Amino acid sequence: MDTLYCAKKYAVRRLLKQCRHFLQENLTPEEAFTIHAKAVIWDEPKTAELAMCTLSSQTENFFSSPSFMELPEKLLKKFLDSDELSVSENEIYQAVRKWVVKHTENNPDYGNEFKRVFSRLIYGIRLPVMKPTEIANGPAEDGILTPAELIDLYTYKFAENKPAIPFPAEERTARPEPIYVSMDLIAHFGEESEELKGGTEFDEYIFGRIRLEVRCDVAPLASKCFIFLCTDDRKFTLRYGDVEFDRRGADDDPMPEDCPKTFPLENRLLANLPGMVSFVIREEDAAPRVCELQICHDDKTANKETYGMVFAKVVSGMETLKAVDSFRDPIWNRECGHPFTESMPAVFFYFGNVSVEAESEYEQEEEL
Numbered sequence: 528m529d530t531l532y533c534a535k536k537y538a539v540r541r542l543l544k545q546c547r548h549f550l551q552e553n554l555t556p557e558e559a560f561t562i563h564a565k566a567v568i569w570d571e572p573k574t575a576e577l578a579m580c581t582l583s584s585q586t587e588n589f590f591s592s593p594s595f596m597e598l599p600e601k602l603l604k605k606f607l608d609s610d611e612l613s614v615s616e617n618e619i620y621q622a623v624r625k626w627v628v629k630h631t632e633n634n635p636d637y638g639n640e641f642k643r644v645f646s647r648l649i650y651g652i653r654l655p656v657m658k659p660t661e662i663a664n665g666p667a668e669d670g671i672l673t674p675a676e677l678i679d680l681y682t683y684k685f686a687e688n689k690p691a692i693p694f695p696a697e698e699r700t701a702r703p704e705p706i707y708v709s710m711d712l713i714a715h716f717g718e719e720s721e722e723l724k725g726g727t728e729f730d731e732y733i734f735g736r737i738r739l740e741v742r743c744d745v746a747p748l749a750s751k752c753f754i755f756l757c758t759d760d761r762k763f764t765l766r767y768g769d770v771e772f773d774r775r776g777a778d779d780d781p782m783p784e785d786c787p788k789t790f791p792l793e794n795r796l797l798a799n800l801p802g803m804v805s806f807v808i809r810e811e812d813a814a815p816r817v818c819e820l821q822i823c824h825d826d827k828t829a830n831k832e833t834y835g836m837v838f839a840k841v842v843s844g845m846e847t848l849k850a851v852d853s854f855r856d857p858i859w860n861r862e863c864g865h866p867f868t869e870s871m872p873a874v875f876f877y878f879g880n881v882s883v884e885a886e887s888e889y890e891q892e893e894e895l
Contacts, residue, residue, distance in 0.1 A: 528546075528550070528561075528562055528565045528568070528569075529812050529874070530546055530571070531540070531543060531546035531547065531550070531571070531574075532565075532569055534546055535569060535571075545572070547571075547574060547798070548798055548800055549884075550562065550574055550577075550578075551577065551798055551800065552800065554577065554578060554581055555581070555588075555616060556581055556585035556586070556588035556589045556592070557588065557589060557592035557593075557594045557595075558594060559578045559579070559581040559582040559585075559589060560578070560582055560589065560594075560595075560598070560602065560606055561594065561598075561602070562574065562575075562578045562701065563575050563578035563579050563582065564602055564605065566578060573795070573796055576794075577796045577797070578798055579611070580702055580742075580744045580745045580796070581744065582609075583609070583611035583612060583613060583701060583744060583785065584613055584701065584702040584704045584705065584743070584744035585613065586612045586613045586701070586790055587613065587614055587618070587625075590614070590622040591678070595622065595626070596625070596626055596629050596671040596890030598626070600630075600644075600647070600648070603623070603648065604647075604648065604651055605624065607619070607623070607648065607652060609699070610699055611695070611699060611700055611701060611702055612699045612701060613701035613702065613704070615781070616652065616653050616654070616656040616657045616661075616698075616699070617657050617658070617661040617665065618732060619652060619653075620652050620654075620657065620661070620665050620666070621665070622668070623645075623648055623652065623711065624645070624665075626836040627641060627645045627648065628641065630644060631644050641669075642669075642670060642671060645669065645671050646671060647668065647803075648692075649671050649672070650693050650694060650881070651695075652694070653694060653695045653696065653697065653698070653699065654666065654680055654694045655680065655683055655684060655692065655694055655695075655696040656696065656697075656698050656699075659684065662677075662680065662721045663779070670704070673732065676692075676693075677772060678691060679691075679692050680694070680700060683696070702743070702744035702747075703743040703747065703750075704743065704744065704885065705740050705741060705742055705743060705744065706740075706741045706743055706754060706883060706884070706885060707738055707739065707740055707741070707883070707884050707885075708738070708739045708753070708754070708757055708881065708882070708883050708884075709736055709737065709738045709739075709880075709881070709882045709884075710736065710737060710743055710878045710879065710880060710881045710882075711733055711734075711735070711736050711776070711878060711879055711880045712733070712734040712736075712737060712772060712847055712848075712851060712876070712878050713731060713732070713733050713772075713876070713877045713879060714731070714732045714733060714734065714854065714874055714876055714877075715730060715731050715874065715875045715876070715877060716730045716731070716732075716873070716874055716877070729739045732854075734847045734850045734851055734854070735801075735844060735846065735847030735850060736844055736846075736847065736880075737841055737843065737844030737847050737848065738841070738842050738843040738844055739804055739839045739840065739841055739842065740752065740840050740841075740842045741753060741838065741839045742797065742838055742839060742840075745794070745796050745797060745838070746793050746794065746796075746797070746836060746837070746838035748793050748795070749793060749806060749836040749838035750838050752806075753806075753820075753838065753839070754883060756818070757881050757883050758883055760776075761774075761818070762774050762818065763818040763819065763820060764818065764819050764820065765820050765821075765822065765878055766807070766819070766821045766822070767821070767822045767824060767848055767851060767875065768824040768826070768851075768852065770851055770876055771876060772877055772878040773875075773876070773877055773878075774877070774878060774879065774881075775877040775878065775879035776879065779864070784805065792835065792836055793836060797837040797838070797840075798837070799823050799837050800823060800840075801823050801824065801825045802822065802823060802840050802841040802845060802848075803822070803823045803837050803839070803840045803841075804820060804821070804822050804823075804837070804838065804839035804840060804841070805820065805821055805823070805835055805836055805838065806820055806823050806835045806836045806838070807819040807820060807835055822841060822848065843861065851876075
């Protein structure tokens, strides 16, 4: 972020663009809030929003990181103002409590210092949302609230005539976590068939498997449409450079009304970098087509269409895509005029064995 600030201050546009792309590629929950705070100050709204999306959907990872414990009190107060966090209010209370303990445990007057520091933060925690037992075992037991505040808090939770209280009472909402989609990329030799059931070792070559991270937290509408295509066995095309992969054995029925063929752009938070996935938009289209997708190629000239809504990225299997590139020898291109082309079998590209898994399932698989 400091390099981004210098690039912006001295108008080094190319470096500024590279810094923004680097942050998109390397943004983690552990650093998200610090980056968000700096991006707000330095007028980088897209970076700030992207950081907040990451933090909102992966708050638990942020709480367990050393960077949370190192937050200054001013930034912690700002963090508690957020309406979008993916943990319970009791988990927020416990995380703040650990922060206070770490920042006061070496004080000779630890007990009073603990209460003094915590009392400055407690009004950012939405205590009315917590369960009565959580209040009793948390702020009541820690002695953070005065007897009058405790009475008002319980009265607010149970009485019809609710008193005015100094705590926010609205529940926080969480952005959905990323979802992971995996698929095999396949080349089939011979005649094209609408009902390919799988070839033999002589007429089929499996390049490998790729895994996509679908950013439901950043582009929920586009992500929802893509997950529907995958889980409902719908037919769609995936392009990488000049290679188009059709889905094997997919349903070619019309899309249902609740998943339209086109949809409006949600935002432009994600830049179309190599390995990013987007719904295709052509010049004559008013919106992206949900049945046509493109993985951004390293060589920008190989991307046949202008991109529409970027919503995912390839997190593993880039070597598989490189294998697709190396496979595209001119001898297979029937338009190149190669003398051996006519004797070569026709080749068609498919993808199949599509699986969808939540982030927790993906992390467990990575550990194995």
